[in-house]
Amino acid sequence: MSKCEDGLGFGGIPLRYPAACCGELHSCPFLLRKMLINGIRLIMDIQIIYYSKYGSTKEIAHAIGKKLHTDNISDIMDLNEITGDLVVVGSPVYSEIPYADIIHLLRDEERKLKDKEIAIFVVCMRKGLVKLGDKESGGPVYLRKMEEALGRPPIVSKIFGGRRIMAELDCEDQKRIEAFSKRLGREFNDEDIMSLEEVDEFIQDIKTKMNLEQKLHNQKGCSNKGI
Numbered sequence: 001m002s003k004c005e006d007g008l009g010f011g012g013i014p015l016r017y018p019a020a021c022c023g024e025l026h027s028c029p030f031l032l033r034k035m036l037i038n039g040i041r042l043i044m045d046i047q048i049i050y051y052s053k054y055g056s057t058k059e060i061a062h063a064i065g066k067k068l069h070t071d072n073i074s075d076i077m078d079l080n081e082i083t084g085d086l087v088v089v090g091s092p093v094y095s096e097i098p099y100a101d102i103i104h105l106l107r108d109e110e111r112k113l114k115d116k117e118i119a120i121f122v123v124c125m126r127k128g129l130v131k132l133g134d135k136e137s138g139g140p141v142y143l144r145k146m147e148e149a150l151g152r153p154p155i156v157s158k159i160f161g162g163r164r165i166m167a168e169l170d171c172e173d174q175k176r177i178e179a180f181s182k183r184l185g186r187e188f189n190d191e192d193i194m195s196l197e198e199v200d201e202f203i204q205d206i207k208t209k210m211n212l213e214q215k216l217h218n219q220k221g222c223s224n225k226g227i
């Protein structure tokens, strides 16, 4: 059985990420099976990119990172480069739109996301679809904005509930919320609908999708494209 340099693993299946190899380990069918079944982390470099003004999206991004065993997690404001094979992109919603820099990243005019698997999530208070006047609003609409920016289907997408603590908002945002509150004729108080169960669901969706894609790829008899 060959070693890593030529990127060949057990049974001659080319490894997609030979850099992750470490010698004879990959000649062991048991270990290779373990990699395929349990460990998307072992065969993919996972990166998480988010924006968070008040911390709830950051918290969710780090909870996702912990579950996916990656510490390659960056606020988009501090992002150096995009190194992940799977890139998870998360944005909060302010005044009906996901954060502009995240939308810009997803539009990918610089082709930084080319050839990468993308999962997206949005964090908001209005998770369900609602009507605001004659316009639709809510989680599905926000998520669609991110998907449209990406221009291709993400492998997984999810709407997370967020948190809004009125006393933490800066002046501008307090004014925005007050104006919105007047428009709707209802008061806005502190609200926290964050749930770590949603993180578990998201992780499960990613794992299911990745394993499924791997299986389909293997079934097609992946001769030279990797697992």
Ligand SMILES: Cc1cc2nc3c(=O)[nH]c(=O)nc-3n(C[C@H](O)[C@H](O)[C@H](O)COP(=O)(O)O)c2cc1C
Binding pocket: 051, 052, 053, 054, 055, 056, 057, 058, 092, 093, 094, 095, 096, 097, 123, 124, 125, 126, 127, 138, 139, 161, 162, 163, 164, 165, 169, 173, 174, 176, 177
């Ligand atoms: C100024 C402002 C505007 C907001 N606008 C919306 C909105 O249009 N729709 C919504 O569902 N949530 C809205 N939210 C709620 C945020 O999406 C929610 O608080 C989120 O958790 C904030 O993420 P962060 O803590 O990472 O900044 C708004 C919050 C603020 C402060």
